[in-house]
Amino acid sequence: xxxxxxxxxxxxxxxxxxxxxxxxxxxxxxxxxxxxxxxxxxxxxxxxxxxxxxxxxxxxxxxxxxxxxxxxxxxxxxxxxxxxxxxxxxxxxxxxxxxxxxxxxxxxxxxxxxxxxxxxxxxxxxxxxxxxxxxxxxxxxxxxxxxxxxxxxxxxxxxxxxxxxxxxxxxxxxxxxxxxxxxxxxxxxxxxxxxxxxxxxxxxxxxxxxxxxxxxxxxxxxxxxxxxxxxxxxxxxxxxxxxxxxxxxxxxxxxxxxxxxxxxxxxxxxxxxxxxxxxxxxxxxxxxxxxxxxxxxxxxxxxxx
Amino acid sequence: xxxxxxxxxxxxxxxxxxxxxxxxxxxxxxxxxxxxxxxxxxxxxxxxxxxxxxxxxxxxxxxxxxxxxxxxxxxxxxxxxxxxxxxxxxxxxxxxxxxxxxxxxxxxxxxxxxxxxxxxxxxxxxxxxxxxxxxxxxxxxxxxxxxxxxxxxxxxxxxxxxxxxxxxxxxxxxxxxxxxxxxxxxxxxxxxxxxxxxxxxxxxxxxxxxxxxxxxxxxxxxxxxxxxxxxxxxxxxxxxxxxxxxxxxxxxxxxxxxxxxxxxxxxxxxxxxxxxxxxxxxxxxxxxxxxxxxxxxxxxxxxxxxxxxxxxxxxxxxxxxxxxxxxxxxxxxxxxxxxxxxxxxxxxxx
Numbered sequence: 001x002x003x004x005x006x007x008x009x010x011x012x013x014x015x016x017x018x019x020x021x022x023x024x025x026x027x028x029x030x031x032x033x034x035x036x037x038x039x040x041x042x043x044x045x046x047x048x049x050x051x052x053x054x055x056x057x058x059x060x061x062x063x064x065x066x067x068x069x070x071x072x073x074x075x076x077x078x079x080x081x082x083x084x085x086x087x088x089x090x091x092x093x094x095x096x097x098x099x100x101x102x103x104x105x106x107x108x109x110x111x112x113x114x115x116x117x118x119x120x121x122x123x124x125x126x127x128x129x130x131x132x133x134x135x136x137x138x139x140x141x142x143x144x145x146x147x148x149x150x151x152x153x154x155x156x157x158x159x160x161x162x163x164x165x166x167x168x169x170x171x172x173x174x175x176x177x178x179x180x181x182x183x184x185x186x187x188x189x190x191x192x193x194x195x196x197x198x199x200x201x202x203x204x205x206x207x208x209x210x211x212x213x214x215x216x217x218x219x220x221x222x223x224x225x226x227x228x229x230x231x232x233x234x235x236x237x238x239x240x241x242x243x244x245x246x247x248x249x250x251x252x253x254x255x256x257x258x259x260x261x262x263x264x265x266x267x268x269x270x271x272x273x274x275x276x277x278x279x280x281x282x283x284x285x286x287x288x289x290x291x292x293x294x295x296x297x298x299x300x301x302x303x304x305x
Numbered sequence: 306x307x308x309x310x311x312x313x314x315x316x317x318x319x320x321x322x323x324x325x326x327x328x329x330x331x332x333x334x335x336x337x338x339x340x341x342x343x344x345x346x347x348x349x350x351x352x353x354x355x356x357x358x359x360x361x362x363x364x365x366x367x368x369x370x371x372x373x374x375x376x377x378x379x380x381x382x383x384x385x386x387x388x389x390x391x392x393x394x395x396x397x398x399x400x401x402x403x404x405x406x407x408x409x410x411x412x413x414x415x416x417x418x419x420x421x422x423x424x425x426x427x428x429x430x431x432x433x434x435x436x437x438x439x440x441x442x443x444x445x446x447x448x449x450x451x452x453x454x455x456x457x458x459x460x461x462x463x464x465x466x467x468x469x470x471x472x473x474x475x476x477x478x479x480x481x482x483x484x485x486x487x488x489x490x491x492x493x494x495x496x497x498x499x500x501x502x503x504x505x506x507x508x509x510x511x512x513x514x515x516x517x518x519x520x521x522x523x524x525x526x527x528x529x530x531x532x533x534x535x536x537x538x539x540x541x542x543x544x545x546x547x548x549x550x551x552x553x554x555x556x557x558x559x560x561x562x563x564x565x566x567x568x569x570x571x572x573x574x575x576x577x578x579x580x581x582x583x584x585x586x587x588x589x590x591x592x593x594x595x596x597x598x599x600x601x602x603x604x605x606x607x608x609x610x611x612x613x614x615x616x617x618x619x620x621x622x623x624x625x626x627x628x629x630x631x632x633x634x635x636x637x638x639x640x641x642x643x644x645x646x647x648x649x650x651x652x653x654x655x
Contacts, residue, residue: 107492
């Protein structure tokens with residue numbers, strides 16, 4: 001996933017001090033330490049969240065999964081379930097934690113269903129604040145939620161009242177990335193219409209979703225723009241491999257054709273994955289510099305420290 | 306005396322309106338009048354033709370209600386079912402309107418005609434159902450509406466000077482749209498069907514079924530059927546109302562294998578293999594609505610319109626309405642209901 005950031009040669013020419021090599025050193029240390037990233041996934045049951053996560057990270061985060069029936073769901077409240085997996089690619093280690101929120105939006109009365117989620121996010125901030133203020137700061141574990149994929153139903157006409165309320169309550173606590181899953185249920189026209197509707201409603205309600213930073217000098221400006229223009233990403237996930245033109249690819253087999261997960265003409269899956277992995281660093285920074293700092297100043301103001 | 310051509314014409318005409326005749330009479334049918342002097346033939350069977358002619362002249366009412374969360378394709382499906390723009394969305398309503406804050410009941414009537422038969426079709430939409438954050442009791446306005454139609458009918462029935470043909474606004478069929486999550490029913494689905502299956506014929510359908518592969522569809526249907534059974538929800542056709550073995554066999558198959566129908570709707574036509582078909586065009590293929598390999602829309606259509614339309618009305622009248630009537634009479638001490646309004650406007654047989 002991650003390419004070396006800089007490459008530069010040592011030189012003994014006059015005037016050259018050598019600290020331009022610092023980023024390299026930072027990079028090497030980080031690689032040795034490994035990266036941590038916490039991704040939260042929120043949305044009604046049955047929107048394809050688990051399948052998408054498995055497809056994104058090419059792993060099965062949910063083996064032996066039990067899906068409760070409707071009668072059971074009536075009694076259930078929102079749960080928080082965190083699964084951690086270590087992924088390594090080209091010597092770079094990523095400790096990925098996926099925080100799932102089963103029960104969200106299932107109940108007949110969903111008024112309180114995001115209180116649990118808010119508490120969880122705040123608790124991680126609280127813990128970090130505590131560790132940061134403590135004596136032993138060498139091994140602070142960062143369990144703060146760096147990014148929240150919010151799943152919008154492809155079956156509606158836009159955002160639902162619950163979607164609006166959730167995003168308004170959480171856009172000041174976490175980076176929200178809206179995702180339209182099960183996008184193969186939409187024709188291209190319907191997809192565009194839905195995306196536009198969602199963006200209009202987000203702006204109408206003053207919801208602040210995660211903004212991609214401007215392209216760096218060494219990044220492809222046009223690609224960045226294209227990516228930005230695709231938000232919210234309309235994606236398809238799949239746990240199955242299908243043979244298409246002699247190759248085995250991730251997809252869904254219908255009587256009327258095959259939907260390919262990694263085909264950019266079929267859906268935005270590749271865009272979403274690329275965006276996520278190339279912005280892990282930025283997502284962490286924004287969490288630290290914006291959301292966490294907001295929490296911290298509120299907290300310290302309250303306790304009058 | 307020829308029997309062939311006329312006989313088949315009768316049968317063909319009959320099958321459009323009423324279910325196929327139960328059994329062929331043992332005595333060979335004769336087409337001409339009742340006054341034939343051949344032994345054994347009376348001509349009672351011609352009543353079917355008489356009924357058919359009568360129905361064609363008077364036409365009939367059919368009231369279908371659609372219930373489900375916003376965006377599940379209810380309006381499109383109803384338009385596809387009746388091959389006309391009969392839904393609320395087509396009658397000048399803006400497709401992009403806001404979700405109402407409470408459940409509304411909107412009834413739109415159309416007269417459609419086919420083969421000389423006139424149907425006054427009323428589509429009752431329920432926008433706002435299941436769309437709020439708090440959906441508690443959101444089925445109550447719907448139950449209230451259904452009972453109000455029974456009440457209207459009852460009031461007309463108990464009148465001394467009652468109309469020859471009581472206008473029938475009772476809901477004959479309620480299509481309940483299940484979201485194609487692939488997991489299970491939602492708590493709201495259970496609650497709605499538990500409450501309403503006792504007052505109206507509920508036909509559950511899985512909406513936007515083009516989101517599921519064949520395997521996912523089969524699994525999901527099995528799960529839903531099981532959940533409905535475990536929770537004691539009797540959808541139409543209800544087991545207890547099967548009239549005879551023939552009914553039971555036919556309906557068993559529908560109940561245990563076909564339902565809930567996994568459907569896809571569309572009002573757009575595309576060219577496939579030289580034919581114009583209703584469908585949805587995607588980058589990976591065209592989904593044909595009336596192709597049984599793609600979805601079960603044709604099964605739903607045949608079921609509701611071509612085979613069980615009359616039965617839906619009969620069960621509504623003979624079972625649901627009678628249940629309501631009996632309760633009302635009981636509550637009233639065995640007497641027909643009477644309100645101030647009734648006293649003023651009509652004389653009742655109290």
